[in-house]
Amino acid sequence: MGTMFEAEKTLSNGLGRIGVIHTAHGDIKTPAFMVVGTHGKVKFLSMDDLSDLGAQAMLSNGYHLRRKAAEITAAGGLAKWSGWNGPTLTDSGGFQVMSLGSGMGKVVSMRRKPGLANAAHKDRLAIVTEKGVDFVDPFDKSPDFIGPEESMRIQCQIGSDIHMAFDELTTITDSYEYNVDALARTERWAERSLKEHKKHCDDLGYHQYLYGVLQGGRWEDLRRSTARKLGAMDFDGYGLGGSFEKEALGDILRWCNEELPFDKPKHLLGLSHPDDIFIGVEMGADTFDCVAPMREARHGRIYTRDGNINLRKCAGSDEPLDESCDCLTCKAGLTRGKLRALWKSGDERLKEIFYNMATVHNTRFIVRLMEEIRQSILEDRFYEFRDEFLKRYYGK
RNA sequence: GCUGGAAUCGUCUAGUGGCAAUGACAAGAGACUGUAAAUCUCUCGCCUUCGGGCUUCGUAGGUUCGAGUCCUACUUCCAGCA
Numbered sequence: 001m002g003t004m005f006e007a008e009k010t011l012s013n014g015l016g017r018i019g020v021i022h023t024a025h026g027d028i029k030t031p032a033f034m035v036v037g038t039h040g041k042v043k044f045l046s047m048d049d050l051s052d053l054g055a056q057a058m059l060s061n062g063y064h065l066r067r068k069a070a071e072i073t074a075a076g077g078l079a080k081w082s083g084w085n086g087p088t089l090t091d092s093g094g095f096q097v098m099s100l101g102s103g104m105g106k107v108v109s110m111r112r113k114p115g116l117a118n119a120a121h122k123d124r125l126a127i128v129t130e131k132g133v134d135f136v137d138p139f140d141k142s143p144d145f146i147g148p149e150e151s152m153r154i155q156c157q158i159g160s161d162i163h164m165a166f167d168e169l170t171t172i173t174d175s176y177e178y179n180v181d182a183l184a185r186t187e188r189w190a191e192r193s194l195k196e197h198k199k200h201c202d203d204l205g206y207h208q209y210l211y212g213v214l215q216g217g218r219w220e221d222l223r224r225s226t227a228r229k230l231g232a233m234d235f236d237g238y239g240l241g242g243s244f245e246k247e248a249l250g251d252i253l254r255w256c257n258e259e260l261p262f263d264k265p266k267h268l269l270g271l272s273h274p275d276d277i278f279i280g281v282e283m284g285a286d287t288f289d290c291v292a293p294m295r296e297a298r299h300g301r302i303y304t305r306d307g308n309i310n311l312r313k314c315a316g317s318d319e320p321l322d323e324s325c326d327c328l329t330c331k332a333g334l335t336r337g338k339l340r341a342l343w344k345s346g347d348e349r350l351k352e353i354f355y356n357m358a359t360v361h362n363t364r365f366i367v368r369l370m371e372e373i374r375q376s377i378l379e380d381r382f383y384e385f386r387d388e389f390l391k392r393y394y395g396k
Numbered sequence: 397g398c399u400g401g402a403a404u405c406g407u408c409u410a411g412u413g414g415c416a417a418u419g420a421c422a423a424g425a426g427a428c429u430g431u432a433a434a435u436c437u438c439u440c441g442c443c444u445u446c447g448g449g450c451u452u453c454g455u456a457g458g459u460u461c462g463a464g465u466c467c468u469a470c471u472u473c474c475a476g477c478a
């Protein structure tokens with residue numbers, strides 16, 4: 001196999017860059033936003049919608065697809081099974097270690113607030129041990145055990161192009177001491193993931209890559225040391241993980257990427273608000289994924305160049321969602337008022353049209369932002385573009 | 397005309413002696429970042445120094461310490477009989 005990742009041009013800081021990721025199911029021009037189709041399908045978007053809005057890759061989740069792994073194998077892998085037929089990435093289930101465990105409830109926050117605490121041990125649906133994680137399925141309450149080996153076997157059966165090592169994501173409230181333990185465990189799991197992945201990574205007749213995932217919270221010593229350790233291992237790329245505090249994101253990514261090998265691709269896990277994307281790209285993240293554009297669309301939050309709007313407040317408005325947008329929804333002439341009317345119609349079919357159109361718009365907004373960032377780097381005006389965009393978007 | 401039944405916050409609705417009064421929807425505000433999220437939280441009679449104060453359940457009286465709840469009359473609506 002050839003080189004997986006090629007950097008084409010690098011920012012003056014030596015970290016941020018544009019490039020191409022080659023996968024068995026196609027190339028990804030970076031930086032790129034990967035749409036999230038946890039179960040193999042993006043909510044309310046068809047595969048045609050994804051192509052139309054310029055999506056390059058889809059991220060799914062090994063945890064959610066664990067029971068369908070054999071079926072997906074039989075269909076020839078995630079790309080074929082889903083009908084997406086393009087590059088795919090799967091998460092290991094590491095996020096669920098947190099979201100169903102210590103972070104049950106709403107602890108995915110980027111802000112530390114007074115009173116924010118981890119879920120009580122007895123309430124958790126994910127219990128961490130050295131061997132792996134005991135899960136209780138949130139829907140049917142059935143138990144499951146997933147450790148590094150299980151996660152690798154599931155992902156290799158699913159056959160996404162890029163896999164994530166099985167990691168433990170800590171919450172923003174976890175202490176330094178806990179993060180030291182969790183990080184050491186995640187590093188041991190990384191070795192086990194790598195070893196198991198090698199056994200199965202070509203089983204489907206094409207090569208599947210594995211990214212090691214960096215944790216370490218907000219502490220520079222942990223971030224740098226784990227980056228050095230995992231950086232020395234034989235991973236194809238790296239997932240930049242954690243529950244980030246907004247103010248610390250840039251530093252954390254810089255610490256990681258100053259230590260990691262430059263020529264391997266990096267995926268920033270779970271972030272996509274424009275300010276985070278600019279920081280991510282600047283600090284060397286090549287790909288991103290996030291549920292926010294899609295979820296926020298469903299909740300009536302519409303992205304515009306001048307900031308986000310709450311569609312609830314747009315009754316009767318003739319304004320376009322965003323005057324410069326080139327998405328299908330905007331091209332079809334859907335104004336804020338018309339889209340709101342679909343949403344509030346009380347008719348389930350019209351509501352589904354709203355979900356589709358709103359999701360198309362927000363997703364295109366982020367995909368297009370990535371395209372423009374790429375272009376700005378190509379034209380040596382990344383920082384100017386960033387300042388201009390963020391000033392208009394956040395109004396400051 | 398007679399006989400039943402019903403009138404409660406924008407709408408529907410709970411409530412048969414201690415109630416500013418249930419639930420749903422609508423409305424308003426906020427949240428959402430590797431999807432337990434087409435979701436969640438808050439407000440939703442008026443005023444408030446957030447302690448509380450005031451006025452409310454078709455209208456008018458009455459019984460009672462106390463009435464949305466019981467009684468009387470009236471108004472309107474619904475059903476059945478004429």
